[in-house]
Amino acid sequence: MSLVVAITFQLMLLTVGGRADSNTKNCKLGTGADERDALNLLEPLTNKTYTGIHNIRNESYTYQFQVCGDVGGVKGGGVVQIDAKGKKVLIGSYNATQAISGSDWVLLIYGLGEKYDQHCSKEHRRALIMISCDPNVVASSLKVVVENRDRSEDCFYLFEMDSSAVCPVGPSKLSAGSVLLIIAVCCLAVYLIGGFLYMRLVVGAKGVEQFPHYAFWSEIGNLSADGCDFVCRSRGNRQDPPTYTGVATEPLGEEPEERDDHLLPM
Numbered sequence: 001m002s003l004v005v006a007i008t009f010q011l012m013l014l015t016v017g018g019r020a021d022s023n024t025k026n027c028k029l030g031t032g033a034d035e036r037d038a039l040n041l042l043e044p045l046t047n048k049t050y051t052g053i054h055n056i057r058n059e060s061y062t063y064q065f066q067v068c069g070d071v072g073g074v075k076g077g078g079v080v081q082i083d084a085k086g087k088k089v090l091i092g093s094y095n096a097t098q099a100i101s102g103s104d105w106v107l108l109i110y111g112l113g114e115k116y117d118q119h120c121s122k123e124h125r126r127a128l129i130m131i132s133c134d135p136n137v138v139a140s141s142l143k144v145v146v147e148n149r150d151r152s153e154d155c156f157y158l159f160e161m162d163s164s165a166v167c168p169v170g171p172s173k174l175s176a177g178s179v180l181l182i183i184a185v186c187c188l189a190v191y192l193i194g195g196f197l198y199m200r201l202v203v204g205a206k207g208v209e210q211f212p213h214y215a216f217w218s219e220i221g222n223l224s225a226d227g228c229d230f231v232c233r234s235r236g237n238r239q240d241p242p243t244y245t246g247v248a249t250e251p252l253g254e255e256p257e258e259r260d261d262h263l264l265p266m
Contacts, residue, residue, distance in 0.1 A: 025068070042108065042131065063091070076093045089113075089125075108128075120149055120151065
């Protein structure tokens with residue numbers, strides 16, 4: 001029993017530790033709880049760089065993206081653009097993050113990128129990453145949709161990718177009875193294995209005595225067998241019920257009258 005408690009305690013520590021070290025907490029959000037819930041959906045996508053290539057006007061640009069992590073060696077860089085010469089431009093920083101979620105998608109917005117030189121009133125660049133549900137992939141490659149900079153303000157880079165992390169959780173296919181049955185089987189397995197090890201290693205039992213509470217279960221088995229024998233089996237020493245004899249249908253003949261006249265004194 002102490003072994004089971006120790007293992008359970010260790011699992012609880014690992015679970016709590018995993019939550020405390022959540023990588024999505026590196027992103028700086030507003031005070032909205034809904035944004036934090038949306039961002040938490042992307043936790044399985046952290047600690048990995050996603051890459052996309054975009055060709056425009058005979059030039060090729062490589063874009064790198066991370067969820068709440070430094071990408072391309074740029075401090076605070078969530079999305080970075082790298083040209084053919086290796087020059088890096090910060091498109092969006094996770095220090096200015098917004099997260100919006102729908103039924104099967106999450107829109108991640110990184111702001112405070114480097115300022116435009118001539119476009120968009122020289123405002124900060126901004127990256128929009130649309131992450132859609134695809135139950136067949138953990139995470140697809142990054143796709144560059146458009147760079148919208150032909151306007152005076154609110155310009156942005158739009159990216160998209162697919163991931164099973166944002167898919168809605170379907171209803172459980174297990175019924176309540178199935179769950180209870182699984183729990184019962186697990187408890188029985190723990191009881192048998194733990195009891196066997198205790199009886200063998202601690203008590204030093206041998207043979208069938210290694211079975212936990214062997215005397216108790218033997219008595220239960222014997223009583224069950226006796227009850228089954230009493231209810232379900234016939235016994236040879238039981239007396240047969242008395243048979244019924246019908247009444248004869250023919251009238252009984254009159255018995256001859258005995259004459260005792262010769263016994264009288266003359």
